[in-house]
Amino acid sequence: MLVLTRKINQSIIVGNGVEIILLETKGDQARIGIKAPRSVTVHRKEVYEQIELENHSARNVNPLDLPF
Amino acid sequence: MILSGTRFGEVQYNQSDIFYFKEGLLGFSQCQHFLLHPHSETSVFKWLQNIEEPSLAWPIVNPCIYVPDYQIDSSIDKDKYTEVFGIVNIPTGRPLEGTINLIAPIIIDLKKLLGKQVILETTNYQVKYPLFDDLKKSNHSNNAA
Numbered sequence: 001m002l003v004l005t006r007k008i009n010q011s012i013i014v015g016n017g018v019e020i021i022l023l024e025t026k027g028d029q030a031r032i033g034i035k036a037p038r039s040v041t042v043h044r045k046e047v048y049e050q051i052e053l054e055n056h057s058a059r060n061v062n063p064l065d066l067p068f
Numbered sequence: 069m070i071l072s073g074t075r076f077g078e079v080q081y082n083q084s085d086i087f088y089f090k091e092g093l094l095g096f097s098q099c100q101h102f103l104l105h106p107h108s109e110t111s112v113f114k115w116l117q118n119i120e121e122p123s124l125a126w127p128i129v130n131p132c133i134y135v136p137d138y139q140i141d142s143s144i145d146k147d148k149y150t151e152v153f154g155i156v157n158i159p160t161g162r163p164l165e166g167t168i169n170l171i172a173p174i175i176i177d178l179k180k181l182l183g184k185q186v187i188l189e190t191t192n193y194q195v196k197y198p199l200f201d202d203l204k205k206s207n208h209s210n211n212a213a
Contacts, residue, residue, distance in 0.1 A: 038143075043187050051172040051187065052095030054195050058157035058169070059096075059124050063075060065158040066113050066127055067166070067200070 071103070073122045076115070079103065086119065087176060089183045094172065099124060102183065104176070113156065116174065116183075128153035131170055134199055140173055141190050148184075149175035156199065167196035 004012060011021040018040060021033040034042050071079040081103050092099045099118045107113040112133055118124040131138040131154040140152060153174045158166040170193035176183040 041187070043189060047171070047187065047189070048094065050195050051169070051185075054157060054169050054172070055093050055095045055126070055155065055185075058126050058155050060160075061127050061156065061158045062160055063107065063115075063127075065160065065163045065166075066107055066111065066156075067163045068111055068113075 071117070071119060071122045074117060074125065075123070076105075076117075076125070079105065079117060079122075084181075087181050087183045089185070091184060093126075093174075093185045094187075096124070114153070116153075116155075127156040127158070128174060129156055129168065130154075131168060131173060134168060135170065135197070138170065138193075140175070140186065141188050143190070144175065144186055148177065150178045151176045154197075157196065164200045166199040168199055169195050170197045171195050 006012065006022045008022055008024065011019050013019055017035075017037050019035040021035070022030060023033050024031040036042055069081055069083070071081060085103055087102045087104060089100050089102060091097060096118075099120055101119040103115075103117040103119065105115050105117060107115060107127065113127050113129050116126045116128050131152065138152075153176065154168040154170055155172070155174065156166060156168050170188075171191065172185055172187050172195070174183060174185050
C-alpha cells in the first residue's frame with residue numbers, strides 16, 4: 001500500500017480525474033473531500049460491505065417462504 | 069433456451085429476456101446476465117435469476133408497495149431506469165421476518181434490458197427494512213383476542 005502524508009487542503013490525484021482532498025482533522029477523525037466524474041462511484045467501505053453481506057444472505061431465499 | 073439447476077426447476081427463456089448488469093451485484097461482480105420472472109401470476113414479488121450460476125436468484129419487489137414515499141436520490145439519472153426494485157431477504161421458515169434492502173436498490177431499464185445495483189449514500193434507508201411489521205402486529209392482536 002502506498003502511504004502519503006498530506007497537510008490540510010493538500011490533495012492526491014488518483015488515475016484520471018479523481019482528486020482526494022484532506023479538509024480537516026479533529027482528534028482521530030479526518031474530513032476528506034472527493035472530486036470524481038459521475039461514472040466513478042464512491043462509498044464508505046462499511047456500507048459497501050454490509051450490502052455485500054446482505055446480497056450473499058438473500059441469494060438463497062426459499063420460494064416457499066415468500067408469503068404471496 | 070432452458071436454464072436448469074434452479075430452485076424453480078427448469079426455466080425457459082429467450083435471448084430477448086436477458087438483462088445485462090455490467091457491474092453485477094455487489095459481491096457478485098461475476099453475475100452479469102439475469103432473467104426477471106414473476107413469483108406467481110398474482111404475486112407482487114419477482115425473481116432476479118442469474119444465468120451464469122442458475123442456483124443464484126434473488127427475490128425482489130417494488131419498494132413503493134411497502135414504503136410509499138420511497139425515493140432514490142437525484143444523483144441517479146432518471147433516464148437510466150424504468151423500474152426500481154429492492155432485494156428481499158427472508159430467513160428460512162420465518163416469512164414474517166422478511167426484510168427489504170432499501171439502501172441498495174436494483175434499477176432496471178426494461179427497454180434497453182440493462183440493470184444495476186446502486187447505493188443511496190445520502191439517505192437514511194436501511195439494509196434490512198422489515199416488510200411485514202403490520203402483519204406481525206395484527207397477528208399478535210388476533211392471538212390476544
